[in-house]
Amino acid sequence: xxxxxxxxxxxxxxxxxxxxxxxxxxxxxxxxxxxxxxxxxxxxxxxxxxxxxxxxxxxxxxxxxxxxxxxxxxxxxxxxxxxxxxxxxxxxxxxxxxxxxxxxxxxxxxxxxxxxxxxxxxxxxxxxxxxxxxxxxxxxxxxxxxxxxxxxxxxxxxxxxxxxxxxxxxxxxxxxxxxxxxxxxxxxxxxxxxxxxxxxxxxxxxxxxxxxxxxxxxxxxxxxxxx
Numbered sequence: 001x002x003x004x005x006x007x008x009x010x011x012x013x014x015x016x017x018x019x020x021x022x023x024x025x026x027x028x029x030x031x032x033x034x035x036x037x038x039x040x041x042x043x044x045x046x047x048x049x050x051x052x053x054x055x056x057x058x059x060x061x062x063x064x065x066x067x068x069x070x071x072x073x074x075x076x077x078x079x080x081x082x083x084x085x086x087x088x089x090x091x092x093x094x095x096x097x098x099x100x101x102x103x104x105x106x107x108x109x110x111x112x113x114x115x116x117x118x119x120x121x122x123x124x125x126x127x128x129x130x131x132x133x134x135x136x137x138x139x140x141x142x143x144x145x146x147x148x149x150x151x152x153x154x155x156x157x158x159x160x161x162x163x164x165x166x167x168x169x170x171x172x173x174x175x176x177x178x179x180x181x182x183x184x185x186x187x188x189x190x191x192x193x194x195x196x197x198x199x200x201x202x203x204x205x206x207x208x209x210x211x212x213x214x215x216x217x218x219x220x221x222x223x224x225x226x227x
Contacts, residue, residue, distance in 0.1 A: 004058025004067065008081050009051055011144040012074055015109070018141075022105075040073050041066065075105035102147060102227040109145045110224060113138065113154060114217050117162075121210045127202075132158075132166045153220040161216070165209050 016022045017030050027033050031045075038045040043059075043066075051058050058081070059066040071080050102110075116135055125131040139146075139154050146154070178194035189195045 003082060004051070004056075005081055006052060006054050006056060006058070008144050009058070011141075012076065012081070013052065015142060015145050016074075016105075019108070019112075037070070037073060041069055075103040077101065077103065102224045106145060106147060107225050109142045110147075110150055110221055113142065113146075114213075114221055117213050118210075120162075121206055121213065124202075124206065126165050126205055126209055127168075129166055132162065135162075147224055150221065150224055153216075157216050157220070161212055162209065165205050168205070
């Protein structure tokens with residue numbers, strides 16, 4: 001048996017509000033989103049809002065199919081707003097195909113993550129750890145909206161591929177005569193030649209990471225975007 005998951009519902013609504021648009025319509029506020037959902041389902045806007053409360057049981061089970069309609073409207077697979085409380089339900093082949101379908105909303109979240117990674121390179125932020133952690137946090141926030149396999153692949157890519165570029169010790173490419181790290185941990189370049197070497201390495205990192213992002217997107221993200 002499965003029950004309504006308030007946390008998932010709140011997270012999905014927060015993601016939509018953050019995106020600012022849903023189903024081709026502007027979503028300037030959570031209240032506007034409540035209105036859109038309520039109008040689509042024929043439910044009071046306040047009731048839709050109350051479903052976000054931790055004490056709410058969600059859509060009234062006495063109204064047949066209401067929860068399923070909510071999930072469908074939010075472009076989630078059936079069961080996407082439910083918390084499993086017992087043994088996993090066995091799916092037949094047709095149901096499994098439905099669960100394996102990537103919704104337009106999920107595709108949008110995948111594309112936003114991909115575009116943010118590309119921007120990380122194009123803005124030349126690959127050595128900025130604050131930007132790196134911002135991207136990780138963004139992926140974490142989108143966890144509920146991303147297919148599980150995509151979320152895990154993205155986090156693994158961030159940890160195993162992106163992070164080493166961010167925290168690479170650039171002093172390793174220099175001799176002691178070219179550069180050294182001062183007492184504050186800042187690398188001091190001692191010559192124009194050493195500076196050129198640093199720039200060459202930085203451009204190499206940009207090119208390498210850009211290529212790895214494209215390879216990752218082709219193998220791990222594209223299959224979900226084509227479903």
